[in-house]
Each structure stands twice: as structure tokens, then as C-alpha cells.
Amino acid sequence: MGKGTCVPVQCTLELWEKGYSIESVHAQYPTVSKIQIEKVIQLLK
Secondary structure (H helix, E strand, O other): OOOOOOOOHHHHHHHHHOOOOHHHHHHHOOOOOHHHHHHHHHHHO
16 A cells, blocks of 8 residues: 555555544554555545
8 A cells, every 4th residue: 555564555545434433544554654545545546
């Protein structure tokens, strides 16, 4: 997903699509910053 992380974009998007908040996604993958999660979601909307 982001530089220095091993979390696939698909994993974070699946959680987002299931209704998880950005904070909840970040809690599942703390190595990914909230800003990175927000940017990916914005790009794919």
C-alpha cells in the first residue's frame, strides 16, 4: 500500500467496503498511516 508497508491495497479496501471507518482500518493495519488510507480511498472513489 504505502512505502515501507506490506499491506495490500485490497485488504484495506475490503474493510472499507464492509463499512469499517478509516480509524478501524488503521487499527487493523497500524503500519499504514491514516493519511495513506484516506488517499487510497479518495483515489478509488
